[in-house]
Amino acid sequence: MTPRANGIWVIILSFLVAYLLEIVPFPEWAMHYRPAWVAMVLIYWVMAIPYRVGIATAWFAGAFLDILEGSLLGMNALTFALLAYITLSLHQRLRMFSALQQSGMILALVGLSMMLSYWIKIGLEESSEGSLLFLLGALSSAFIWPWLFVMLRHLRRGFDVH
């Protein structure tokens, strides 16, 4: 039996904060280091409560990010849906991982999603070909993940989200 939905506002709030962090202006030199906040929050929720946050949620979260960033509608939606799918299929294993292993997975997942949106943008000539420095964002995401994970878990347990 599926447990009764609880604490949906915690999920929404965490996403809202992630959106905020995603668009907070960064100085020019730090542009490439911006962690993929929304993607990480999404991965956490998919991992923690896969029966509630799934591919559909990921799609809408991504579409909203597209509108927020003014990027092509559906680009982030597609990459997030893919992220959610991979996380869904791995979530049992991910939960068992140590913090370091999880960070490694985040590096791979966020890197993949960034690479994918980069390809899409290049393919559709939405952006110019540049250096691959943007992948540094995946690195900073992996670095931040352990803290984010602990924080979100506290939130989830404290507010009994399931």
Add this chain to the structure above:
Amino acid sequence: MFADRRYDYLDRFRFTVAYLSTPIYWVADIPTRVSLWIDDVFVSQRDLIEENAQLRQELLFAQRELQLLAGLASENSRLRDLQAASQTVQGRAVTAEIINVSNDPGARRVLINRGAHNGVFEGQAVLDAHGLMGQVVEVLPFTSWVLLITDSRHGTPVQVNRNGERAIARGSRSDVAGLELEFVPDTADIVVGDLLVSSGLGQRFPKDYPVAEVTSVVHDPGQAFAVIRARPLAQMDRTRHVMLVIPDDEVISSVPVPDDFLGAGPGELPVTEEMSEPTDSTNEGNDIEAERDTVPDDNVLLVRDADEQEPDMPAAGQESADTETDETVMPEEDGPGPGEDLP
């Protein structure tokens, strides 16, 4: 994604959802506003007095130049009348503030705090106090995205202020923000320090706004074209206040110009470079002295062409007036601008 590129109906969806996303931007902007507020509140009296004195002085200089400009403008308009030349795009401006910067390192876009509810439209030119900045590419209810001229997908039609040499300035493809002049032959007379102004060809940007200053000219014998780099005059990464130009549609007249004006030699028209013809929208921009200082709204101000740029222009080479006569100006339409359809 592909639907978004091809069709328009998703724009409306985007527009609607943007009502939801605006508060997020508003919240994200709070730290900046707080710091600005702190700057405003905690400022010493001495600083204020100093700033006040400096502003007074600047105003004095500006007013002196304005006086000169009135005479020049009327002279200019008479000459243009004789020449049956097409008109410059002047227009008024509305101020706006940059509230966010695109977090995509590959694109140079900024978000401003004016949107459809403030009358912003796609393709509108954006300036700051020093020069041309970019154009509006996406209009949302209360905000709009502006593509800067330094974006590598953006091309700005420019001309050299000294001699009227025309080129297209494209955003630099490297990580350093800058402009590159494309397809300029090696023989073109462009030297370091030349001021590039918008040429108004392409109907997207108003004419004669300062765009950039040439910083390096490299003639590589192995390449067909000269490699020319320029530094945009607009302070892309420092300024917060920008201006949106509202073009006066009436000013854009469609006077067919005979071809012989194309090759008019130097000295034929002793007109200054500035070409600034502040016009109000009712008359065709030919008699202009009286109404040029009327400010229609306290939020709307008249934009003068490059007032501050005038002193450092070379006094020689005043023959640039003949170069823009070949633009047979069409009524403004929403065709793809020069900005986006570059290869």
